[in-house]
Amino acid sequence: MGIRRGKKRLSLVEGLESRAMLAGDSAIAGSMPGDADLNGQFESTDFVQVFQFGKFETGEVANWGQGDWNGDGVFSTSDLVYAFQQSHYETSILAAGDGSDDVEGEDDVAGDDVVVDEDGTMDDDDSDADINIKHRHRHHQGALSVERIQSIVDRLSEQLASEDPQLPGNLTVDQATAIVEGLNAALATDDPVAAAEEFLSSLREAKQVERLQTLVDNLNAAIDSGEFPNGLTQEEVATIVAGLNTAIESGDFTGLGQLLSPLRGANGHHHDDEDDGDSGDADHVRPGQSVVTEIIQSHIDAIQSALDDGSIVAPEDIDVAAILTQASDALAAGDIRAARVALSQLRGIFDQDNGNDDTDEDGESHGNDHGRGHGQGRGRGRGRG
Secondary structure, three states: OHHHHHHHHHHHHHHHHHOOOOOOOOOHHHOOOOOOOOOOOOOHHHHHHHHHOOOEOOOOOOOHHHOOOOOOOOEOHHHHHHHHHHOOOOOOHHHHHOOOOOOOOOEEEEEOOEEEEOOOOEEEOOOOOOOOOOOOOOOOOOOOOHHHHHHHHHHHHHHHHOOOOOOHHHOOHHHHHHHHHHHHHHHOOOOHHHHHHHHHHHHHHHHHHHHHHHHHHHHHHHHHHOOOHHHOOHHHHHHHHHHHHHHHHHOOOOOHHHHHHHHHOOOOOOOOOOOOOOOOOOOOOOOOHHHHHHHHHHHHHHHHHHHHHOOOOOOOOOOHHHHHHHHHHHHHOOOHHHHHHHHHOOOOOOOOOOOOOOOOOOOOOOOOOOOOOOOOOOOOOOOOO
């Protein structure tokens, strides 16, 4: 059945590609559902990307990078449900190498409140003001060990030796080969675990630099074309580019959250929009607020849909329907923080829950969240009697 579903989906993808609906997304067939930016991970940045296009539940044609992960040509709640059923949210491509859910590693690259682990997970610093890099691995199911390192090496080597390598997480042959060589070198040292952690940290930093350079290239292209994202001016985009270049050259990624916040602004709202003098107006949209509202509402809808179709089962001692209704009511009243607090009661209940959704009203993402929301759902959380 799984093979038939896979073949059917591949056929759908090929059909869509032939109609030029997925132009430029040639790697989709082998990618992880939810991995919009094709970096081998299903993470919060994928949600930021897809919701910037504004195609959620609009019926507009969407490609992989715009949220169509189930191959039906549009971005809808079904794509979110499909992604959480098929993928591990914020799980490393390296973890897939040894068939496990996570590879625990030390915190590597920090951008203000966001800490990106070497294994690809994202943890948050509990304080908005304190930008320390912490070692927080409550959600990891196992530690990096010599045995686990060897398992990754063996599985990747086995695939590399095959005529048709099936590599995890959209890894290329060159990338997988580099990982195998680096981990083998670590295994030959006196402290294999420490050496492997250092290697993986350098790998994550290199990936971070690669992604930042891609962003710089895209922003420079925007400057050349005169078409700037989120209503930004040329000077503002140039300032972001200069800051990114400085981070790349220095290797210091602190401050990236603040630097990039204008790019995460709400669609259709300039990040400098004035407040009309009424800071308490619920209708006033702060930078990124509508994106965060979409994320939280879709989180609610995705949980409800999964409950309705039986893909997840609520514990008898927790009234999940009431919690979803509470979160929906708070969201409808414009109280994003109260909605997040309500949803935090579900932390750790479902398998795909890896932590806490600390997405702020300003659009900053600060951590893991159960099936982190993903857009504006069409309906509010529905209580089930």
